[in-house]
Amino acid sequence: MTPDQIVCLDSNAISPPAGHYSHVCVAGSFVHVSGQLPIAADGTPLRGSSFVVQTKRVLANLDACLKEAQTSRERLVQVRVFVTDINNWSAFNEIYKGWIGAHKPARAVAGVSELHYGLAVEVEAIALV
Secondary structure, rough: OOOOOEEEEEEOOOOOOOOOOOOOOEOOOOOEEEEOOOOOOOOOEEOOOHHHHHHHHHHHHOOOOOHOOOOOHEEEEEEEEEEHHHHHHHHHHHHHHHHHHHOOOEEEEEEOOOOOOHHEEEEEEEEEE
């Protein structure tokens, strides 16, 4: 791949994008992962599920995207998290810490008024190939 080439991919391990975008795009050495929602592989939004269940699904979807781009969570550079209830920040942080281990990429957590399908959490990320 040349430095100015962009390759956009979708993971077969998660539901197809619902809109006009790709799960992940690789540009040069960087992997850009689109916002991942807690949506099961069959396309079912986990709207009625607990915040913990939704968070674990989002991180599993993120893993699937990273794998499709032939990279991993250990190569993450930045993670952006959107939650509809900022009081869930500490719960997210604990689950995230267990998921990512000792690696500490840059991160932002923002409270938002709502997310698509009435879900509680969304995560987007940037990693290195």
